[in-house]
Amino acid sequence: MIKSPSSGCCSDSCGAEEDRELEIKDAIAGNILEFRVEGMDCPVCAQTLEKSLIKMLGINDAKVNYSTSKMQVVVENEALLESIQKHAQKLGFKATPITQTKKKGQTFNIEGMDCGICAQTLEKYLKTLPTVREVSVNFSTGKMQIVHAMTIEEVMKAVSKSGFKASLVSSSRKQNTNSPVPATKKFNVSSNSMSGILLVLGYFGTIAHIPELISILLYAASVLIGGYKPAKSAYYAVKSKSLDMNVLMTTAAIGAAMIGQWLEAATVVWLFSLGIYLQTKTLDKTRDSIRSLMSLTPPEAWLKIGQDLVRTSVDDISVGDTIVIKPGEKIPLDGEIVSGTSSINQATITGESIPVDKNEGDTVYAGTINENGSLEVKVTKLIEDTTIAKIIQLVEEAQAKKAVTQTIVDRFAKIYTPIVFALAMLTMIVPPMLGLGTWSDWFYKGLELLVIACPCALVISTPVAIVSAIGNAAKNGVLIKGGTFLEVAGTIKAIAFDKTGTLTAGKPKVAKIITLNGSEQEIISVTRTIEEHSQHPIALAIMNYAKANNISSQKADSFKALPGKGAQASIEGIEYFAGKPGLFRELGLFIDLEVQNRIETSQNEGNTIVMVGTKTKLIGIILVADYVREVTVTALKKLKEVGIEQIVMLTGDNEGTARKVASETGVDRYFSELLPEDKVNTVKQLQQDYNVVAMVGDGINDAPALATANLGIAMGGAGTDTAMETADIVLMADNLEKLPHTIKLSRRALRIIKQNIWFAILVKLVALVLIFPGWLTLWMAVMSDTGAALIVILNSMRLMRMKV
Structure with missing residues (x-):
């Protein structure tokens, strides 16, 4: 949306401005050029540039957004791009094209x-x-x-x-x-109902032996009322040189009427209309499963202006504005908490059912629910750029991408329909010409073939299943980028995992404290005092441990960081140090053999060593290590249960660290001390052994390995735009909890697609076989077609209800 840069205006001008925004939104022709504008220092600058551009020849309208420093110009000709840049430069601004032209559609x-x-x-x-x-x-x-x-x-x-x-x-x-x-919907339903009533009246008239003409008129009225819409669609299909189901069914109904089979004609039309109505209603449910995501974000928010709260449309809120979310309310826009603490239910984004505690500085997402506590949030993204908006866009794009199976089926359908149509024409003409039966009998058989020529059930066998599966995944916090990736996920035999940040949390914590010349509390208290001003991950891990165990720091001075080695501080006039073993060797401190052996053993087990002491005495050692996520072991176990043959861990860490994590997680194999190119080669080797291999990482690191694998799966998409843009499948939560469900869902989708295809083909084959002995009636042919399509849709919809 193109937004006004003005922060305030009178009611009349605001109304006019809003009307003009909507006119631009609904512009029906032309192109949009988008620029990033530098040099604007207030909203008035944006208004000046905007009004000046509108006066230029060939520009239909323009919008300059001061908050985002973006400008969109509706032009008649793309060649105006350079002129716009020069015009902006004359006014003292620099306009840089963000994209080339964007066609206004x-x-x-x-x-x-x-x-x-x-x-x-x-x-x-x-x-x-x-x-x-x-x-x-x-x-x-x-x-x-x-x-x-x-x-x-x-x-x-x-x-x-x-x-x-x-x-x-x-x-x-x-x-x-x-x-x-x-x-309109009511008319469709009522027309089908009226067609059915007239059909029943005509049939009862026949068995009640009323004049035949009256029954024919009732049947004809049933055909006209129920067949008007399909006939109209058939006309435009023929006009556009398409041979769709409306053409085939309309031809069959007219043909049946021509040979005096009025009951058949009316039955064909009514069954066809009823089948289409049921199919459409059922299909809309699958489509609405994604459209319903749009209703997750509230249309308005409490905008903080000074000390006042004003209820404002989310479309009118800019980046940098502060909004207030009260307890129990849905969060309207992505942003950063500037005041307050609360628990946020992020199930709509990540699929996690347990609320997440949020404090100042944390990110919150539109569509999530503020469980308790009032929050002040600085808006970081406009409504169209929020994470939930990106999810909706990506899911809809994914549903639009054809799977390999769907492409094959579509190609088959394009060949199948003309062949059966031609066969129907030959059936109507050749046998009676050869004296093998009456014209009416063979004409009737040809009409049945026309109905069977419609490949609806076959054509929708794949896309409906894919839409249902992708919709289910999205609601559970997993983005599958298309049908192709869904199919690949269903055939995976081996999965390779990056270690740090994937199997492990990627955040170190205190694993153990070795006391030498002091108590655990003394060691932590001294280290907290030394590290209190540091932002290093190791220092933060020790600080968190101290806070969790209520161990306070001591009064100190002369704080000093020792880059690459550690840190020091003076406590009660004594200099204390915390750092690597090498730091204490430089200080000249003697480390006996027993302590050295313990250090080496701890390092081989994947621990980072923090030694604490003075120049003359070592008081203790703190072991800090990354830790395996709580859900990792469960997730890997479930992957085995759903049929993954080999689970492999890839890491650049040393053998000891890799061995320790491997034993804790239960992976089948691990590869340590790998460079990025080594990980690529390992993935290639796995592909030779297991054919289809997935690689799971964070979407940023290990990019070559993710690209090499048959399927790249990224974690933590909710906080990483890169992950959402680059991976084939994105786990929105920052853990592996939903991965087994994704694999299981993909495999079930493949099974259902195969079931649908074989069922659709079998129904057509049975119908073809039954035509020539005369066992199949025209209305039965219609039922086999529309009924098969409905069963295929309902079978596919089972994927929507599949639970984690």
């Missing part, structure tokens, strides 16, 4: 599509319109991206001609604008 939700062929038909038809520049219709997400030169109403009207309903996907401020009219 719009996104619509499409209702009524029940298979991929429907999406292709709509896309082909819209491409025939001269006012449409680009269009892409995605069946899986039920969305259409279109670049056009029409009004929104004209787009919706063009879509409705193809038999579908379009509603503009808009900002939260316009969420209900242009939504489908409920009466």
